[in-house]
Amino acid sequence: MQELGRLEDLPEAYRAALAAQNLVPLWPSLRAVLPPGKPTPRTRPTCWSYQALRPLLLQAGALTPIERAERRVLVLANPGHGLEKMQASSTIYLGMQLLLPGERAPAHRHTPNAVRMIVEGEGAYTTVDGEKCPMQRGDLILTPTGVWHEHGHDGAQPVVWLDVLDLPLLYYMEASYVTEGRAQTVASEAAWQAYQHGGVVPAPMFERSVQAYPMLRYPWADVRKALETLAASRPQIEAVQLAYVNPETGADCQKILGYSALMLRAGEQLKLPARSTAVVFHQIEGGVEVSLEDHQFSLLEADTCCIPGYTQITLSNCSNDLPAFIFIADDAPLQKKLGIYEVRS
Ligand code: 1HN
Numbered sequence: 001m002q003e004l005g006r007l008e009d010l011p012e013a014y015r016a017a018l019a020a021q022n023l024v025p026l027w028p029s030l031r032a033v034l035p036p037g038k039p040t041p042r043t044r045p046t047c048w049s050y051q052a053l054r055p056l057l058l059q060a061g062a063l064t065p066i067e068r069a070e071r072r073v074l075v076l077a078n079p080g081h082g083l084e085k086m087q088a089s090s091t092i093y094l095g096m097q098l099l100l101p102g103e104r105a106p107a108h109r110h111t112p113n114a115v116r117m118i119v120e121g122e123g124a125y126t127t128v129d130g131e132k133c134p135m136q137r138g139d140l141i142l143t144p145t146g147v148w149h150e151h152g153h154d155g156a157q158p159v160v161w162l163d164v165l166d167l168p169l170l171y172y173m174e175a176s177y178v179t180e181g182r183a184q185t186v187a188s189e190a191a192w193q194a195y196q197h198g199g200v201v202p203a204p205m206f207e208r209s210v211q212a213y214p215m216l217r218y219p220w221a222d223v224r225k226a227l228e229t230l231a232a233s234r235p236q237i238e239a240v241q242l243a244y245v246n247p248e249t250g251a252d253c254q255k256i257l258g259y260s261a262l263m264l265r266a267g268e269q270l271k272l273p274a275r276s277t278a279v280v281f282h283q284i285e286g287g288v289e290v291s292l293e294d295h296q297f298s299l300l301e302a303d304t305c306c307i308p309g310y311t312q313i314t315l316s317n318c319s320n321d322l323p324a325f326i327f328i329a330d331d332a333p334l335q336k337k338l339g340i341y342e343v344r345s
Contacts, residue, residue, distance in 0.1 A: 001036055004028065041308035043089045043278045044080035045295040050096075050119070050302035057098045058158060066103045073097045073163065078306055085168070088306045089278035091331040092257065093167040098160055099124050099153045107150035110178040112167040113254050114143040117282055117327050118220075119162055119302050123155015128216050130187035135159060138220025138284050140244055140327070142253060144213045148184050162282055162304065164329050166256040192217035195247045198226065208248050215247050220284070224325065227263040231323070239270055241328075252333040264288060264317035264324045272313040276342040277330040279313070280306050286324030289316040299326070310344070 007015065007028040018024065032040075057074050066072055076094035077083040088094040093112075096119070099105060107127075116126065117140055124135045129147045133139075143149045153159055170176040194202050195215040202209070223242060231240045240263040244253045252258045261284070264270060281290060283299040290297040290305060291314040297305050298318070307313060317324045335341035 038310045042080045043308040047297040047305040087168040091169040093165040095163040105151040107181040112170045114165045116141045117162040119160045121159030124153040124159035133217040140218040256334045258332045260328045262326045267320040269316045274344045280329040282327040284325040287318035
Protein backbone atom coordinates (compact mmCIF):
# COMPACT_ATOMS: atom_id res chain seq x y z
CA MET A 1 0.00 0.00 0.00
CA GLN A 2 1.31 3.40 -1.01
CA GLU A 3 2.77 5.45 1.87
CA LEU A 4 0.99 8.78 2.04
CA GLY A 5 2.28 12.28 2.76
CA ARG A 6 2.64 13.28 6.43
CA LEU A 7 1.50 16.45 8.14
CA GLU A 8 5.15 17.32 8.85
CA ASP A 9 5.83 17.29 5.08
CA LEU A 10 3.67 20.38 4.67
CA PRO A 11 5.02 23.91 5.24
CA GLU A 12 4.17 25.34 8.66
CA ALA A 13 2.52 28.42 7.13
CA TYR A 14 0.30 26.26 4.92
CA ARG A 15 -0.82 24.19 7.91
CA ALA A 16 -1.60 27.36 9.84
CA ALA A 17 -3.59 28.76 6.91
CA LEU A 18 -5.64 25.56 6.74
CA ALA A 19 -6.33 25.55 10.50
CA ALA A 20 -7.38 29.20 10.37
CA GLN A 21 -10.14 28.17 7.93
CA ASN A 22 -11.07 25.02 9.94
CA LEU A 23 -9.63 22.85 7.18
CA VAL A 24 -7.67 19.60 7.53
CA PRO A 25 -5.77 17.61 4.87
CA LEU A 26 -7.13 14.06 4.62
CA TRP A 27 -4.06 12.16 3.36
CA PRO A 28 -1.97 12.28 6.59
CA SER A 29 -4.89 10.61 8.46
CA LEU A 30 -6.41 8.46 5.72
CA ARG A 31 -4.69 5.20 6.77
CA ALA A 32 -5.74 5.73 10.40
CA VAL A 33 -9.45 6.22 9.66
CA LEU A 34 -9.46 3.57 6.91
CA PRO A 35 -6.97 0.87 7.92
CA PRO A 36 -6.41 -2.00 5.44
CA GLY A 37 -8.24 -5.31 5.96
CA LYS A 38 -9.84 -4.73 9.34
CA PRO A 39 -10.58 -1.96 11.82
CA THR A 40 -8.08 -0.91 14.49
CA PRO A 41 -10.02 -1.43 17.73
CA ARG A 42 -9.69 0.79 20.77
CA THR A 43 -11.55 -1.91 22.72
CA ARG A 44 -9.01 -4.04 24.62
CA PRO A 45 -9.64 -7.57 25.84
CA THR A 46 -10.61 -6.83 29.45
CA CYS A 47 -11.91 -8.97 32.30
CA TRP A 48 -13.70 -7.78 35.47
CA SER A 49 -13.59 -10.20 38.37
CA TYR A 50 -16.76 -10.25 40.46
CA GLN A 51 -14.77 -11.35 43.50
CA ALA A 52 -12.63 -8.21 43.14
CA LEU A 53 -15.45 -5.75 42.42
CA ARG A 54 -18.08 -7.06 44.87
CA PRO A 55 -16.46 -5.67 48.06
CA LEU A 56 -15.92 -2.31 46.32
CA LEU A 57 -19.57 -2.22 45.27
CA LEU A 58 -20.72 -3.06 48.82
CA GLN A 59 -18.39 -0.33 50.08
CA ALA A 60 -20.16 2.11 47.73
CA GLY A 61 -23.35 1.06 49.54
CA ALA A 62 -21.86 2.24 52.81
CA LEU A 63 -20.22 5.39 51.37
CA THR A 64 -23.02 6.78 49.18
CA PRO A 65 -26.71 6.68 50.13
CA ILE A 66 -29.03 5.82 47.24
CA GLU A 67 -30.52 9.33 47.30
CA ARG A 68 -27.06 10.70 46.46
CA ALA A 69 -26.46 8.20 43.67
CA GLU A 70 -29.88 7.65 42.05
CA ARG A 71 -28.31 4.54 40.54
CA ARG A 72 -25.47 3.08 42.64
CA VAL A 73 -23.26 1.62 39.97
CA LEU A 74 -19.61 0.78 39.40
CA VAL A 75 -18.97 1.03 35.68
CA LEU A 76 -16.94 -1.69 33.94
CA ALA A 77 -14.76 0.61 31.87
CA ASN A 78 -12.44 -0.56 29.12
CA PRO A 79 -8.98 1.05 29.51
CA GLY A 80 -8.57 1.05 25.72
CA HIS A 81 -11.28 3.72 25.48
CA GLY A 82 -10.07 5.61 28.59
CA LEU A 83 -11.77 4.83 31.91
CA GLU A 84 -13.55 8.20 31.99
CA LYS A 85 -15.44 7.31 28.81
CA MET A 86 -17.32 4.57 30.73
CA GLN A 87 -17.36 2.25 27.72
CA ALA A 88 -16.84 -1.50 27.58
CA SER A 89 -16.73 -1.30 23.78
CA SER A 90 -17.55 1.32 21.15
CA THR A 91 -21.31 0.78 21.65
CA ILE A 92 -21.67 -1.12 24.94
CA TYR A 93 -21.84 0.26 28.47
CA LEU A 94 -21.59 -2.21 31.39
CA GLY A 95 -22.21 -1.44 35.05
CA MET A 96 -22.72 -3.43 38.26
CA GLN A 97 -25.58 -1.92 40.24
CA LEU A 98 -26.23 -2.38 43.97
CA LEU A 99 -29.60 -1.99 45.68
CA LEU A 100 -29.78 -2.52 49.45
CA PRO A 101 -32.84 -3.78 51.35
CA GLY A 102 -35.54 -1.10 51.57
CA GLU A 103 -33.91 1.16 48.98
CA ARG A 104 -35.63 2.58 45.93
CA ALA A 105 -34.12 3.89 42.72
CA PRO A 106 -36.56 6.53 41.42
CA ALA A 107 -38.53 6.41 38.15
CA HIS A 108 -37.04 7.89 35.01
CA ARG A 109 -36.91 7.22 31.30
CA HIS A 110 -34.20 7.84 28.76
CA THR A 111 -33.20 7.37 25.17
CA PRO A 112 -30.53 4.65 25.66
CA ASN A 113 -31.85 1.06 25.77
CA ALA A 114 -30.97 -1.00 28.83
CA VAL A 115 -31.13 -4.59 29.96
CA ARG A 116 -30.42 -6.01 33.41
CA MET A 117 -28.86 -9.42 34.05
CA ILE A 118 -29.43 -10.29 37.71
CA VAL A 119 -26.27 -11.42 39.50
CA GLU A 120 -27.17 -12.04 43.14
CA GLY A 121 -29.78 -11.50 45.85
CA GLU A 122 -33.50 -11.99 46.30
CA GLY A 123 -36.45 -9.68 46.78
CA ALA A 124 -35.70 -6.80 44.42
CA TYR A 125 -37.92 -5.86 41.51
CA THR A 126 -37.90 -3.41 38.67
CA THR A 127 -41.09 -1.83 37.38
CA VAL A 128 -40.91 -1.25 33.63
CA ASP A 129 -43.78 0.50 31.89
CA GLY A 130 -46.10 -0.35 34.83
CA GLU A 131 -45.11 -4.03 34.80
CA LYS A 132 -43.54 -5.24 38.06
CA CYS A 133 -40.72 -7.65 37.21
CA PRO A 134 -39.19 -9.72 40.02
CA MET A 135 -35.38 -9.90 39.82
CA GLN A 136 -33.88 -13.36 40.28
CA ARG A 137 -30.39 -14.58 39.49
CA GLY A 138 -29.85 -15.03 35.75
CA ASP A 139 -33.07 -13.25 34.73
CA LEU A 140 -32.86 -10.83 31.80
CA ILE A 141 -35.12 -7.77 32.06
CA LEU A 142 -35.48 -5.28 29.21
CA THR A 143 -35.81 -1.53 29.61
CA PRO A 144 -36.25 -0.28 26.06
CA THR A 145 -35.78 3.31 24.95
CA GLY A 146 -38.32 5.81 26.31
CA VAL A 147 -39.92 3.47 28.85
CA TRP A 148 -40.40 4.47 32.51
CA HIS A 149 -38.47 2.31 34.96
CA GLU A 150 -37.63 2.22 38.67
CA HIS A 151 -36.20 -0.31 41.09
CA GLY A 152 -37.22 -1.39 44.60
CA HIS A 153 -36.11 -3.99 47.12
CA ASP A 154 -38.31 -5.78 49.70
CA GLY A 155 -35.73 -8.48 50.54
CA ALA A 156 -33.14 -8.80 53.28
CA GLN A 157 -29.80 -9.08 51.41
CA PRO A 158 -28.03 -6.81 48.94
CA VAL A 159 -29.10 -7.29 45.32
CA VAL A 160 -26.64 -6.82 42.46
CA TRP A 161 -27.24 -6.81 38.73
CA LEU A 162 -25.32 -6.14 35.53
CA ASP A 163 -26.67 -3.24 33.45
CA VAL A 164 -25.99 -3.37 29.70
CA LEU A 165 -26.80 -0.23 27.70
CA ASP A 166 -26.16 1.16 24.23
CA LEU A 167 -25.27 4.44 25.99
CA PRO A 168 -21.85 4.98 24.28
CA LEU A 169 -23.52 4.94 20.87
CA LEU A 170 -26.41 7.22 21.84
CA TYR A 171 -24.03 9.60 23.61
CA TYR A 172 -21.80 9.71 20.51
CA MET A 173 -24.91 10.44 18.43
CA GLU A 174 -25.75 13.35 20.78
CA ALA A 175 -29.05 11.55 21.38
CA SER A 176 -28.69 10.61 25.07
CA TYR A 177 -30.94 12.29 27.66
CA VAL A 178 -33.18 11.46 30.62
CA THR A 179 -36.63 12.58 31.85
CA GLU A 180 -37.39 12.35 35.56
CA GLY A 181 -40.76 11.06 36.66
CA ARG A 182 -43.00 10.15 39.56
CA ALA A 183 -43.37 6.61 40.90
CA GLN A 184 -45.35 4.44 38.49
CA THR A 185 -48.60 2.75 39.37
CA VAL A 186 -48.10 -0.97 39.03
CA ALA A 187 -50.54 -2.02 36.31
CA SER A 188 -49.57 -5.69 36.14
CA GLU A 189 -47.80 -8.00 38.60
CA ALA A 190 -47.01 -10.94 36.35
CA ALA A 191 -47.65 -9.87 32.76
CA TRP A 192 -44.26 -11.33 31.79
CA GLN A 193 -45.77 -14.80 32.29
CA ALA A 194 -47.97 -14.35 29.19
CA TYR A 195 -45.04 -14.97 26.83
CA GLN A 196 -43.26 -17.69 28.79
CA HIS A 197 -44.12 -20.61 26.53
CA GLY A 198 -42.14 -20.99 23.30
CA GLY A 199 -44.16 -21.17 20.10
CA VAL A 200 -47.39 -19.70 21.46
CA VAL A 201 -48.20 -16.04 22.12
CA PRO A 202 -51.37 -14.33 23.35
CA ALA A 203 -53.63 -13.93 20.31
CA PRO A 204 -56.66 -11.82 21.09
CA MET A 205 -58.70 -11.72 17.86
CA PHE A 206 -55.74 -13.52 16.20
CA GLU A 207 -53.89 -10.23 15.84
CA ARG A 208 -50.34 -9.67 16.89
CA SER A 209 -49.64 -7.20 19.67
CA VAL A 210 -48.83 -3.66 18.54
CA GLN A 211 -46.33 -3.43 21.37
CA ALA A 212 -42.74 -3.25 20.14
CA TYR A 213 -41.61 -4.99 23.35
CA PRO A 214 -44.24 -7.54 24.40
CA MET A 215 -41.85 -9.48 26.65
CA LEU A 216 -39.84 -7.58 29.25
CA ARG A 217 -38.68 -10.38 31.56
CA TYR A 218 -36.92 -13.59 30.46
CA PRO A 219 -36.70 -15.77 33.60
CA TRP A 220 -33.44 -17.71 33.90
CA ALA A 221 -35.22 -20.86 35.07
CA ASP A 222 -36.95 -21.05 31.66
CA VAL A 223 -33.91 -20.14 29.57
CA ARG A 224 -31.73 -22.66 31.43
CA LYS A 225 -34.34 -25.39 30.90
CA ALA A 226 -34.60 -24.48 27.19
CA LEU A 227 -30.80 -24.75 26.81
CA GLU A 228 -30.72 -28.16 28.49
CA THR A 229 -33.61 -29.34 26.30
CA LEU A 230 -31.84 -28.09 23.17
CA ALA A 231 -28.60 -29.87 24.19
CA ALA A 232 -30.46 -33.12 24.85
CA SER A 233 -32.64 -33.03 21.74
CA ARG A 234 -29.90 -31.94 19.29
CA PRO A 235 -26.75 -33.71 20.51
CA GLN A 236 -24.95 -32.87 17.22
CA ILE A 237 -25.64 -29.14 17.38
CA GLU A 238 -22.40 -27.16 17.32
CA ALA A 239 -23.35 -24.40 19.77
CA VAL A 240 -26.06 -24.78 22.40
CA GLN A 241 -27.11 -21.15 22.19
CA LEU A 242 -30.46 -19.34 22.44
CA ALA A 243 -31.14 -15.78 21.34
CA TYR A 244 -33.36 -13.46 23.36
CA VAL A 245 -35.98 -12.40 20.82
CA ASN A 246 -39.28 -10.63 20.54
CA PRO A 247 -41.71 -13.57 20.81
CA GLU A 248 -44.22 -11.85 18.49
CA THR A 249 -41.81 -11.42 15.59
CA GLY A 250 -38.76 -13.58 16.27
CA ALA A 251 -36.58 -10.48 15.74
CA ASP A 252 -33.78 -9.49 18.13
CA CYS A 253 -35.34 -8.29 21.39
CA GLN A 254 -33.68 -4.85 21.01
CA LYS A 255 -32.72 -2.82 17.95
CA ILE A 256 -29.08 -2.04 18.69
CA LEU A 257 -27.63 -4.66 21.05
CA GLY A 258 -28.26 -8.41 20.79
CA TYR A 259 -28.39 -10.90 23.65
CA SER A 260 -28.04 -14.66 23.88
CA ALA A 261 -27.37 -17.44 26.38
CA LEU A 262 -24.83 -20.17 25.66
CA MET A 263 -24.46 -23.52 27.36
CA LEU A 264 -21.13 -25.33 27.23
CA ARG A 265 -21.68 -29.02 27.84
CA ALA A 266 -19.45 -30.79 30.39
CA GLY A 267 -15.88 -30.73 29.05
CA GLU A 268 -16.92 -28.89 25.88
CA GLN A 269 -14.58 -26.64 23.89
CA LEU A 270 -16.18 -24.26 21.38
CA LYS A 271 -14.26 -22.33 18.71
CA LEU A 272 -16.01 -19.12 17.66
CA PRO A 273 -15.06 -17.59 14.31
CA ALA A 274 -13.88 -13.98 14.17
CA ARG A 275 -16.90 -11.67 13.90
CA SER A 276 -17.08 -7.96 13.20
CA THR A 277 -18.74 -7.22 16.57
CA ALA A 278 -17.06 -6.75 19.92
CA VAL A 279 -18.56 -9.20 22.39
CA VAL A 280 -19.31 -9.30 26.12
CA PHE A 281 -19.36 -12.57 28.07
CA HIS A 282 -20.89 -12.75 31.54
CA GLN A 283 -20.65 -16.02 33.44
CA ILE A 284 -24.04 -17.08 34.83
CA GLU A 285 -23.05 -20.52 36.14
CA GLY A 286 -19.89 -22.61 36.18
CA GLY A 287 -16.42 -21.65 34.96
CA VAL A 288 -15.11 -21.04 31.45
CA GLU A 289 -11.66 -20.45 29.97
CA VAL A 290 -11.76 -17.72 27.29
CA SER A 291 -8.76 -17.92 24.92
CA LEU A 292 -7.80 -15.39 22.27
CA GLU A 293 -4.65 -15.27 20.16
CA ASP A 294 -2.63 -13.49 22.85
CA HIS A 295 -4.92 -13.39 25.91
CA GLN A 296 -6.53 -15.87 28.24
CA PHE A 297 -9.20 -15.22 30.86
CA SER A 298 -10.71 -17.61 33.39
CA LEU A 299 -14.31 -16.62 33.96
CA LEU A 300 -15.72 -17.66 37.33
CA GLU A 301 -19.34 -17.18 38.29
CA ALA A 302 -20.49 -13.54 37.83
CA ASP A 303 -17.25 -12.51 36.06
CA THR A 304 -17.57 -10.39 32.93
CA CYS A 305 -15.22 -9.83 29.98
CA CYS A 306 -15.17 -7.82 26.78
CA ILE A 307 -13.35 -8.78 23.57
CA PRO A 308 -12.86 -6.60 20.47
CA GLY A 309 -14.34 -7.55 17.11
CA TYR A 310 -12.45 -9.51 14.42
CA THR A 311 -11.03 -11.86 17.08
CA GLN A 312 -11.17 -15.66 17.10
CA ILE A 313 -12.31 -16.90 20.51
CA THR A 314 -12.16 -20.37 22.06
CA LEU A 315 -14.41 -21.11 25.03
CA SER A 316 -13.65 -24.13 27.21
CA ASN A 317 -15.82 -25.40 30.02
CA CYS A 318 -13.51 -25.85 33.05
CA SER A 319 -15.63 -28.72 34.33
CA ASN A 320 -15.81 -32.24 32.90
CA ASP A 321 -18.93 -32.98 34.96
CA LEU A 322 -21.17 -29.91 34.85
CA PRO A 323 -22.46 -27.59 32.14
CA ALA A 324 -21.45 -23.92 32.14
CA PHE A 325 -23.75 -21.05 31.18
CA ILE A 326 -22.74 -17.69 29.67
CA PHE A 327 -24.74 -14.57 28.88
CA ILE A 328 -23.56 -12.88 25.66
CA ALA A 329 -24.07 -9.31 24.43
CA ASP A 330 -22.92 -7.72 21.16
CA ASP A 331 -24.03 -5.07 18.67
CA ALA A 332 -24.87 -7.52 15.87
CA PRO A 333 -28.46 -6.19 15.47
CA LEU A 334 -27.08 -2.72 14.70
CA GLN A 335 -24.28 -4.03 12.45
CA LYS A 336 -26.76 -6.18 10.50
CA LYS A 337 -29.07 -3.21 9.96
CA LEU A 338 -26.08 -1.21 8.69
CA GLY A 339 -24.92 -4.04 6.42
CA ILE A 340 -21.47 -4.25 8.03
CA TYR A 341 -21.82 -7.51 10.01
CA GLU A 342 -19.18 -10.10 9.04
CA VAL A 343 -18.17 -13.58 10.11
CA ARG A 344 -14.67 -14.65 9.04
CA SER A 345 -13.67 -18.27 9.25
C1 1HN B 1 -29.89 3.76 34.17
O1 1HN B 1 -31.06 4.37 33.93
C2 1HN B 1 -29.83 2.68 35.04
O2 1HN B 1 -32.16 2.67 35.44
C3 1HN B 1 -28.63 2.08 35.27
O3 1HN B 1 -30.92 1.36 36.60
C4 1HN B 1 -27.48 2.51 34.66
C5 1HN B 1 -26.35 4.05 33.20
C6 1HN B 1 -26.37 5.12 32.38
C7 1HN B 1 -27.56 5.77 32.10
C8 1HN B 1 -28.73 5.33 32.67
C9 1HN B 1 -31.08 2.21 35.73
C10 1HN B 1 -27.51 3.60 33.80
C11 1HN B 1 -28.71 4.24 33.54
